Amino acid sequence: MRNGFLFFLGLFGSALLAWAGIVLGSHAQLGDLRPHVDETEGKAFPLRHSGISQQGQLVYDDLGCATCHTQQVRRPGFGSDKERGWGDHQSVARDYIFEMRVQLGESRLGPDLANLGARKAPYDAEDLYNLLYTGAGAMPAYKFLFEERAIADRQPSDHALRLTGNLAPAAGTEIVPTPRARALVAYLLSLNHTYEYPEARPVEPAKEGEHK
Amino acid sequence: MASASPEVSEVDSSARGTINFLLLSALLWLVASGVLALLHFVQTLSPAFLADCPAFTYGRMRGHVETAFIYGWIGNAGFAIALWILGRLGGSPLRSLNWAIVGTLFWNLGVLLGLVGIALGDGTATPFLRVPEYVQLLLLVSSGAIAVPGILAWTGRNRARTFAAQWYAVAALFLFPWVFSVAQLMLVHFPVRGVLQAIAAGWFAQSVWTLWIAPLALAAAYYLVPKITGRIIPNYDFSSLGFWTLLVVGGWTGGRHLIGGPVPVWVATIAIVACATLVFHYIVVALNLRRVFSARGSTALRFVAFGVAAYLVGGLADAVTSLRGVAKLLQFTWMTQAHTQLALSGAFTLIAFGAIYFLVPRIANQPWPSTALIRAHFAASLIGTLGLVAGLAVAGFAQGGALADASVSFADIAAKTRPWLLLATAGQAVLLLGNTALLFHFVRLLATKPAATAAPLFREPAAMEASAT
Numbered sequence: 306m307r308n309g310f311l312f313f314l315g316l317f318g319s320a321l322l323a324w325a326g327i328v329l330g331s332h333a334q335l336g337d338l339r340p341h342v343d344e345t346e347g348k349a350f351p352l353r354h355s356g357i358s359q360q361g362q363l364v365y366d367d368l369g370c371a372t373c374h375t376q377q378v379r380r381p382g383f384g385s386d387k388e389r390g391w392g393d394h395q396s397v398a399r400d401y402i403f404e405m406r407v408q409l410g411e412s413r414l415g416p417d418l419a420n421l422g423a424r425k426a427p428y429d430a431e432d433l434y435n436l437l438y439t440g441a442g443a444m445p446a447y448k449f450l451f452e453e454r455a456i457a458d459r460q461p462s463d464h465a466l467r468l469t470g471n472l473a474p475a476a477g478t479e480i481v482p483t484p485r486a487r488a489l490v491a492y493l494l495s496l497n498h499t500y501e502y503p504e505a506r507p508v509e510p511a512k513e514g515e516h517k
Numbered sequence: 518m519a520s521a522s523p524e525v526s527e528v529d530s531s532a533r534g535t536i537n538f539l540l541l542s543a544l545l546w547l548v549a550s551g552v553l554a555l556l557h558f559v560q561t562l563s564p565a566f567l568a569d570c571p572a573f574t575y576g577r578m579r580g581h582v583e584t585a586f587i588y589g590w591i592g593n594a595g596f597a598i599a600l601w602i603l604g605r606l607g608g609s610p611l612r613s614l615n616w617a618i619v620g621t622l623f624w625n626l627g628v629l630l631g632l633v634g635i636a637l638g639d640g641t642a643t644p645f646l647r648v649p650e651y652v653q654l655l656l657l658v659s660s661g662a663i664a665v666p667g668i669l670a671w672t673g674r675n676r677a678r679t680f681a682a683q684w685y686a687v688a689a690l691f692l693f694p695w696v697f698s699v700a701q702l703m704l705v706h707f708p709v710r711g712v713l714q715a716i717a718a719g720w721f722a723q724s725v726w727t728l729w730i731a732p733l734a735l736a737a738a739y740y741l742v743p744k745i746t747g748r749i750i751p752n753y754d755f756s757s758l759g760f761w762t763l764l765v766v767g768g769w770t771g772g773r774h775l776i777g778g779p780v781p782v783w784v785a786t787i788a789i790v791a792c793a794t795l796v797f798h799y800i801v802v803a804l805n806l807r808r809v810f811s812a813r814g815s816t817a818l819r820f821v822a823f824g825v826a827a828y829l830v831g832g833l834a835d836a837v838t839s840l841r842g843v844a845k846l847l848q849f850t851w852m853t854q855a856h857t858q859l860a861l862s863g864a865f866t867l868i869a870f871g872a873i874y875f876l877v878p879r880i881a882n883q884p885w886p887s888t889a890l891i892r893a894h895f896a897a898s899l900i901g902t903l904g905l906v907a908g909l910a911v912a913g914f915a916q917g918g919a920l921a922d923a924s925v926s927f928a929d930i931a932a933k934t935r936p937w938l939l940l941a942t943a944g945q946a947v948l949l950l951g952n953t954a955l956l957f958h959f960v961r962l963l964a965t966k967p968a969a970t971a972a973p974l975f976r977e978p979a980a981m982e983a984s985a986t
Contacts, residue, residue, distance in 0.1 A: 319768075323771070324699060366641070369577050384777065384845055384921060395777075399711075
């Protein structure tokens, strides 16, 4: 290592090689991935996020929701993702092409959310507001996403939470989600990876004696 | 690596101000991140804790802990150790230290602003890069400024021959700005499209470890082990192979945590192969540094020994847990945290403690005031790290097994992992206690008047540790 210049070149090159290989390599493969046009449905998938749900993604990002929740369904048989009802087929790169900040997540202290918006009840907006306000099990409550305000002589808000028991607000007041909470819930309800792209279909190994 | 120059020379004394500044900031951040980590564990165990405080939501707290630890502690301590090693092996006093002092000032300002930014919700969700956009550039520029004396000491060295410790130190100083700037461009300023963000983020997180933190730790280990034992490094010819294996292969482990994810399969496959290839690097490190395990009598060296052991165990564990069948179970569990803590709180931190106990008396020309405090810190570091890593690892196994069974609810998983997370919390608390003792000890040493007669203490390798035993 007497030649200093060669040493620096080596350092630079070794970092460059891995970066080019992984990041540029996958960029070459996926960088121009287009939406899939489904002619039967007359739509292109994935659907774009609405404005409010894009704002919600920023809330999701800055509160650090990805610390406990993933947004990636693994293929059936690889983990229990399908059995847990998180999705029938695996998430693929095309699901994420319109995401401003991809939130694949790093740990599953809570359920995967990739298909939250596609799940049937009990996940409608009201339940999500209640969940965020009260918390559940290992999930903390996010009370600062709501405001308690006096109803006074006004008509109660349409968005006010219907809470009962000891969580119910004092008489004459109501608990209303802030704009941030509304954006977050709009985002969560827009999460939907149910559309099955050709590349997401599991490849069944051909059985013996069977011709495809 | 012996030379005719006296053990303590102008190389040490001239760098005193800069290195003390870096180390004091490092230790303050270490204690701060310990407090934050403890609060974060309390949040894990009782989610209602601090839940009404938006600045400390569970997710943001993760950002606080990680930023204070990596950029606060590892950054400052790693820079201090790298500069000191490059100065000593370069053979002449460090030049342009003003750059490093100004750089350190702004680096710490950046870390502080980063924490404030995360509290305000400006942080990103990218692991290891959670500081807000407006702080990233500041950190980048100041890391470059801190590196200046180190790079000058390398290019202006007065020996033709170079040592493994120097290669690792220069690599860390040079590659951090490289990796950090590219990650900023691809993730924050001009974010790439879709899952490419996840791939770039994975590449960044793995590169921060393999191209910055691990080389910093290895620079210290490769310097201290022969220096303290007074014996040459066995199989030294292999050390350059080990070095280049880490650098060339390290970045390819980027898809390590994307196995089974919505990315091209080859990204994960290459990461698995890279993790297995790195075993060669770990074998070389084990061969080169094996004498650290049989050395006796030096507390500094005992820290290094356990740090190297953590490094080797972590590397082998990485090769095993990256295999698809294992990753299927342990992905997304506490095991990831266990592995991170083994690398950061174990390998890097323990080796850095060894370096601090060795270098501080030499640059301050002053022995450590208390032997008991050093022993207490060693015991606390060992017990704390073991508790933390073992607790998280067992919690990871329990969580992984339960997640694989769709009939187990998340409430049950939380109940199953709870005892092990309590163990990890206790480990974290013991670590905090020990690290506070080190901070206190360091401040006490700085506050004592330098004794003019301390230098002969360091002349003989055996007596060098008189300050630490």
